[in-house]
Every structure is written in C-alpha cells, then in structure tokens.
Amino acid sequence: MPIARLPVASIIIPAHDAADFLGEALNSCLAQTLSDIEVIVVDDGSRDGTWDILTEAATSDRRIHPLRRPVAGGPGAARNAGLDLATGRWIAPLDADDLFLPDRLERLVAQSEALQADLVADNPERRAYASGRRLGSLLPPGGSPTTGGVPLSLLQLVQGDMPDQSAETKLGYLKPVFRRNFLVDLGLRYAEDIRVGEDFLFLFECLARGGRCHLLPDLGYVYRVRDGSLSNSEAGALPLSLANRRLFGLVPPGADPALSALLRRRQRLIDFDCFAFEIARRRPGAALRHVHWGGPGHALRQLRLVVGAARRRLGGQPRWDSDLRQS
Template sequence: MRISVLMANYRGAATLPEAMASVLRQSHADLELIVVDDASGDDSAAIVRQAMAADPRVRLIEQPTNAGPSAARNRAVEAATGDWLAIMDSDDILHPARLERMLAAAEALKADAVADDMLFFGETVDASGRTLLGPLALTAPMPVDAALFVEANSGRADLPPLGYLKPLVRRSAWGALRYDPAVRIGEDYDVYLRLLLQGARLFLLPEALYLYRRHSGSISHRLSVAALEPLIAAHDRSAAGLADPALVAAMARRRAGLEKLLAFERLVAAMKARQAGASLGALAARPGLALELARSVRERLQRRAAVSVERTPKALVLGGGGMDVPPVLPPEQPVAAPPALLLAQLSDLAARHDLAIEARGEAALHLLWMVPRFASVRVTGAEGPLPPGGTRG
C-alpha cells in the first residue's frame, strides 16, 4: 500500500528539513512526499530540491503566487498516487513507525481514516507538556461520527478540538473531496467534516506518534473577520439539508460559536480603526464581548511573558522493568493509564531540561523518538535506528 504524505509549506525553511527527514525515515517505505510550496520566497524550494536529489520519493510543486493552505493541499491531493493520504504540516515531526502502525490499525479496524494523538512541543514551557487527545484519556480506539466531531470543535471544555488532527485517510474514501480555497483557517476541520458527512469511518488511536510544534507564528493563531466569514459560509453549506437531530443541534451550537468569534473580531477591527461608534455598538449588542476582550488581553500578555526557560541538565533513564513496545492496537483489556500521560511528562521535561537520556531496550527506543529534544542519548539493548545524535552503549 502506497502512502502519499501531503505537506503544504509557507516560509518553513527553518523546520522543513527536520519535517521531511521524519517522513523519509518511516519504516513504511512505500511512500511519496509531496511538498507544495505556497510561494514562500525563502529557501524552502531549494531545500526540497536538495532532498529530491537524494531521494526520488520527494516531489515539489511550486505555487506561482501565495494562495493559502487549502489551495496548496488541493494541489497535493491532485498529484497524489497513493492508496492512502497522510496530512502533515511542514513544521511538525513524525515518529519513524507512525505510518506503518497507523496503516496496520486502519486495516484492523476496517476504517476509512485513523488519527493518532499529537504531542505538543515548542520553545516555551507553556507550549509543551500535553497532548491533543489528553482530555479523552484514551486506552482503546474511539470511533468518531460527524456529530461528535462538530461538538468537539464547538468550544466544549471536555472535548479536544479534533479539527487539528492529522489523519491517515483511505484515498477511495476521500474521492473527489477537495479543500475550500476560500477557507484559510480551519480548513482541515471543514474538509474532515465533509469526509465524515460522506459516511467515512474515523477512529482515534490512543497512541501519540505525531509531534505538533506550537509557536506564535502559526497561522491557526490568527483569526480575523476575513478568515471567519468564509469559514461560516463553509459551515452553512455543510449544514444544509442535514436531518439527524443530534448533528443538526451540534451544527447550530458550532455556528453560534463562530458568530460569537466573528462579532469579537469585528469589535477588535473597529477598535484598531478607532471607530468609537462601531465599537460601542458592538459592545451594546453583545455585552459579553467585554469579558472576551479582557480574556484576550490577558492571554496576549501571558504569551508575551512566556519565554524559553534556561534549561538545566538532567539525567533520565527510559526502559527496564518489563516495558514493552505497545501493540498496534490495545489489548482487549484496556491499559490502566492512558499512554499520553507519559509522553506529556517527557515533553514537559524536554522543555525544562537539557536531558541526558539512557534508553534501555526496544521499548525505550520506541518511546525515545517522541522526546522533542535532548542533549545526549545512549541506547543499550536495542537494534533499531537511533535518533540523530544518539549513540549505542
């Protein structure tokens, strides 16, 4: 089974080499990596060409002008030749066994799409130390239908925003589906929802094999009136003609949340333009926006204050004590503790310390690939490939 890894890139030269390397070292070797450069204007295209010269599985598509992530991903979808499609961002990192394990899980579950957990990491402590699916405390695969998917993206505190997922999708289930070029933020959510509305069977996997880089430059952090209006229009197209009561109710709650976001962004735009009348009118129509404004200011100040800590040296031993590489799917009897908990702890340690790691055995080496950064690594009792900079004891 060939897997097409679809990577849209815009000014990602700083992280692109590491992202591509993580794809090309996958244990599932029958793959192609399609990088669509969205008129970056940096060294991105040259970096991809250098990778192409070394590995024929890499392909480059260059956009003549910047058209946004949806248009870039559509170019990748149209060029893909694989039986499965894997979505990836150009600043993230994959565990080397990710595609092999996800494909095996998808076939065992007879799924059209599977999505693993995502371990967050970044330059600041607040960007690290948790996983996307952590609130679900998964110990077994979890099916997700359209109603649950919408609920999870409606601001509920007990559900993670599943629109951030980077799934592996069966090409035959994807079919003629394309991203909406007008949608530049939330484009993944929109296309995944339409995939589910087509009847695709999606499962969440309890294992985190995707390292998701969080930083202030991410486009997903920049809402605006211009970005939200196309997202609401896309929402309304998907909502038209739905009959399932649970899904209709979920879509209504989602739309109400988007309308609230739009009202807030209009208030912010009016304040920036020093339009006192429009600002006061917006607050009069929605008094709750004052609380949202205070929260936004507080979060902005917190982000400015969130600086990289001075990491201190710390020794860490992984492995031993009967630790095993987890099976592709959990056993019939769910494990006692969600696997994401350990990875979240490792991500937090890596943000706070320069780790000197000793990894003992195959299971520890498997886990080691999800440690975002380290000062040194020594591996004993394992024959698999080592992370860059690792040595054997």
C-alpha cells in the same frame, strides 16, 4: 516493460516560507519505518529558501517530489495540488512545521486496513516549537470514548471542537490518514478560499459523506506550537466563521437535530470572537456583521464588550474579557 509499483502512502506537505523547519519535517518522513512512500511537497509561493531546501533534498532521495506554485494560494490549494499528484493507497497530510514519529505510518496503515476504515487519526502530541518541550497530548491517556472500534460520529466531532473548550483538546487538530480511493470516488477537495479551519471542514465533509473514521490512542503526529501562526491568533476567528457556516450545508438528511443545534452554538461563539476582534481593530461596521441577536442577555454582553474595549484602549489595558464570550 515492468509496471511501476505504486507507493503505500503519499505524504502531502504544503510549505510556505518554511525554510526554518521544512528540513526537520522531511527528515521525519524519510525516517518512517514504512519506507514505501512518496513525499509530495508543494512550495506555495515561498519567498525564502524553501524551494532550494526542497530541491536539494529531492536530489538525495527520489521519494521526494517537489512542486512549485509561483503564487501563494493557501494551505487548501497546496493540499489539493498534492492530492492531484498522489498515487499512494493512503494520503497522509503533514504541516511543514510538524513531525511524524518514526513508526506512525506503518501503524496507521496496518490499523486502517484492519478496521476497513476510510480515515484513521492517532493522538497528536503537542510540543513547543522553540524548546521542543512536550506539552501533552490531544486525547486523554488511554484514549477517549471515541477511540477504538466505533467510528467517530459527526456529533462527536463537533462536540470535540467547540470554541469554548481548551485548545489543547480540540479534535480540529487531528491529522488523519485518508484512503485515497475514498477521496477520489467522492471528489473530495479542501476549500481553497479558507486559510484557517479548512482541514476541519474537510474532515467534517468526509464524515458527512459516509466516511468511517476511527480514533486511536497512540501518539504519532507531533504538532509543534509556534507563536504567530494564524491558527493560534485572534484573526483566525474570521475564516473559522466562514468555515463553520459551510458545515450547515453538509449536514446529511436525517441527521440528529442535536448536531444542527450544536453547530448553531458553535457559530455564535466563533462570531462573538470575530465581533471582539473587529471592535479591538476599531471596525464597528465589520463587527456588526457578526452579531447574533439572540435575546437581551446576548446583546448586553456585546454592549459590555464595546464599552470595555473602549476603556481598555484608552487605558492601554487588554482588549476584552474572555468570559464575555460565554453563552
């Protein structure tokens, strides 16, 4: 009996109420110039027509493998379920509302193996979901100091994903492909109790556990910006705070002290956003859980925020000034 050949790459798509855009994501997978793939789509407790679209697509292309979770467990749980089924040498995560450019996997697999990397990320292109208008790329033209033959360090990763930098340039939006054996050998999994920032936490742990990650300047992943997504909302700061706290426990022994200092600053900035969000919701007790008593100046900024939020609520004005979050 012939031995079944394993695919080169496993694409994993978590899908929750994704009927409006899942078909486009699937088409971008099936159009890959690397055809030796499997597409594992995890319907994470959808209440719309996601499952119907998925099962119909699977009947027309045997590379699509549907999995249904009756209760939504979040993106981390859905990705882990996909990892359990994946058989490809490389794991390629794709969000259900995003796209792959046609030659993405062929390029990344070839470059990953040439570099002997454990994970490789290309340059995401941002597009408006509704209009398709191009909004620019994450990395600057020609790449960045972290692209090329030198692996990305933990310090560079955190430097590139600080809350006070432009969202358009944050490395947290990278979507690497991962060597499956690397993930399996180390037992790496996504956090299932965090709904925003779980992919950055996963990437940080990969590097902290010795993973060699390379950034490439080529465009390949299309990140579509949708209004109303949790990652683009003010409420997203709350799970980000929890995710960042877990990073401290992953810092390897002997790491550059600058890394821990930067993580502390990142925590203060995220928690200031959490504080502002809870004040706007009129939840002062919850807001106090995010206070960092870092001296008179920091306390004064938070007091100004409370007063300003109260005035704006009475006057129907915006809830807070963005410059108050600077440290």
